[in-house]
Amino acid sequence: MPEAQPSDEPILGDPSALEDGELARRIATAPVVASDAEAELYRRFAPRVLLYGLRHLRERAAAEDLAQHVLLLVLEKLRAGAVRDPERIGSFVLGTARLASRERQRERNRFAAAADDIDRALGTQAPPPLQRLDTGALRQCLHALPERERAVILTSYYAERSASEVAAELGLSPGNVRVIRHRSLRELRACMGLEGAAR
Amino acid sequence: MSDPARDCDPQVLERYWLGELDASSGESVEEHLFSCAPCARWLEELAALQEGLGDLMRAGAVLAATTDAVVARALEQGLRLRTYRIQAGGTVHCTIAPEDDANVVRLCGPFSQSERIDLQTVRRENDEVVSSSWSEDVPVDRGKGEIILLNPGEAIRALPASTFELEAVAHDASGRKSPLGRYRLEHSPWAS
Numbered sequence: 001m002p003e004a005q006p007s008d009e010p011i012l013g014d015p016s017a018l019e020d021g022e023l024a025r026r027i028a029t030a031p032v033v034a035s036d037a038e039a040e041l042y043r044r045f046a047p048r049v050l051l052y053g054l055r056h057l058r059e060r061a062a063a064e065d066l067a068q069h070v071l072l073l074v075l076e077k078l079r080a081g082a083v084r085d086p087e088r089i090g091s092f093v094l095g096t097a098r099l100a101s102r103e104r105q106r107e108r109n110r111f112a113a114a115a116d117d118i119d120r121a122l123g124t125q126a127p128p129p130l131q132r133l134d135t136g137a138l139r140q141c142l143h144a145l146p147e148r149e150r151a152v153i154l155t156s157y158y159a160e161r162s163a164s165e166v167a168a169e170l171g172l173s174p175g176n177v178r179v180i181r182h183r184s185l186r187e188l189r190a191c192m193g194l195e196g197a198a199r
Numbered sequence: 200m201s202d203p204a205r206d207c208d209p210q211v212l213e214r215y216w217l218g219e220l221d222a223s224s225g226e227s228v229e230e231h232l233f234s235c236a237p238c239a240r241w242l243e244e245l246a247a248l249q250e251g252l253g254d255l256m257r258a259g260a261v262l263a264a265t266t267d268a269v270v271a272r273a274l275e276q277g278l279r280l281r282t283y284r285i286q287a288g289g290t291v292h293c294t295i296a297p298e299d300d301a302n303v304v305r306l307c308g309p310f311s312q313s314e315r316i317d318l319q320t321v322r323r324e325n326d327e328v329v330s331s332s333w334s335e336d337v338p339v340d341r342g343k344g345e346i347i348l349l350n351p352g353e354a355i356r357a358l359p360a361s362t363f364e365l366e367a368v369a370h371d372a373s374g375r376k377s378p379l380g381r382y383r384l385e386h387s388p389w390a391s
Contacts, residue, residue, distance in 0.1 A: 020234070044236065045233070047239065047243055048232055048233055048239045051232070051239070051242055051243060051246055052229065052232075054246060055215075055216065055218075090230075090233035090234040091230060091233060091234070093233055094229055094230060094232075094233040130243055130246050130247050130250065131243065131244070131247045132247065132250070132251075133247050133248065133250075133251040135251055135254050135255055135258070135260075138248070138251045138252070138255060139255055139260055139261070142252070142255065142261065142263075143262060146335070146336065147263070147264045147334050147335065147336060147337045147338060148336050148337070148338050150263045150264075150265075151263060151264060151265050151266055151269075151338035152338075153252070154252065154256075154261070154263060154265055154266075154269045155265070155266045155268050155269055156217060157217075157248065157249045157252050158249070158252045158253060158256055158269055158272060159266070159268035159269045159271070159272040160217065160272070161268050162217055162218065162219050163214075163217075163219060165268065166266070166268075168341075168342070169266045169267060169268060169340055169341070169342065170266065170338050170339070170340075170341065171311075171339065171341035178210070178213075178214075181213065182209070182210050182213060185209075185213065185245075185248075186209075188248065189244065189248070192248070194244045194248075
């Protein structure tokens with residue numbers, strides 16, 4: 001009889017250790033609602049949908065609402081066994097976000113002010129907020145940047161100008177702006193002690 | 200098949216976030232983000248940095264030689280900016296009101312041809328030098344030929360009556376320096 005080997009399976013009851021696909025399968029195949037697995041899925045993907053919403057809807061409240069709405073839809077589909085390929089749950093979440101975002105943009109165009117009021121009135125659970133940085137530390141780190149780098153960072157990320165637009169204002173080439181921007185961002189991230197600062 | 204080494208490229212994520220990618224590339228990045236937790240985390244931190252910069256600007260807490268785009272965005276967001284424009288050799292009398300978030304000083308001069316401009320700032324109280332500093336390689340708004348200085352409201356409100364003397368100096372490729380202009384600001388605390 002072969003010797004029993006240590007299991008490679010994560011400990012049951014610890015959804016945070018599961019890969020995305022396994023997490024989705026657990027939710028889809030659970031005989032009862034798998035609350036821990038669903039909460040973990042929400043924790044992992046709601047911030048990404050929030051980022052997607054910020055990028056496309058350009059408005060915090062709308063992005064938060066999108067994240068909440070999309071994750072609820074995804075969880076419903078998983079429970080109903082309607083996600084064909086749980087291994088590609090990330091793509092499924094993104095696809096749902098795209099459809100929901102387009103629908104929201106169409107709704108907003110039709111019902112501008114009324115849509116905002118209705119969304120706020122629903123008052124259901126917001127997605128986990130994006131992390132808030134220590135603004136005192138950020139101020140020090142920003143002021144530690146050389147003048148040109150500080151100008152590029154503020155014009156890019158506060159004024160939301162592209163590299164070409166920043167280049168035109170500062171008499172640089174767009175390529176040069178992208179190099180300065182990337183370098184400055186790396187310095188800022190390192191100063192703030194953010195993960196991935198060394199990348 | 201996607202290439203993780205290429206996909207996990209922070210410069211691509213920066214360009215995505217700023218809308219610099221075409222639609223197809225943007226969609227590829229989004230596909231990647233929804234399958235890569237480290238990249239999603241990296242982008243979350245970038246979004247947090249962006250929000251943090253907005254918080255600092257709204258608090259009137261940023262000191263910077265900056266661009267017209269930053270000033271325009273601040274005004275769009277309702278910040279109160281007190282603006283002074285000074286020609287080379289000129290003097291302005293300035294102050295800052297309790298409700299002002301920041302002040303903007305626009306130095307006008309023959310800046311367009313210089314590759315690098317340094318700016319010396321000397322502050323005097325009662326004719327005594329209190330501080331002196333150099334800012335190297337300050338950005339210049341080439342279109343307007345201006346150096347645009349953004350000063351935090353709180354810091355200026357804390358100042359007693361002072362004279363600021365600024366001098367812009369150009370460096371050429373051989374390291375030679377040549378003065379481009381002197382500017383004087385006579386600051387008085389707000390008189391209520």
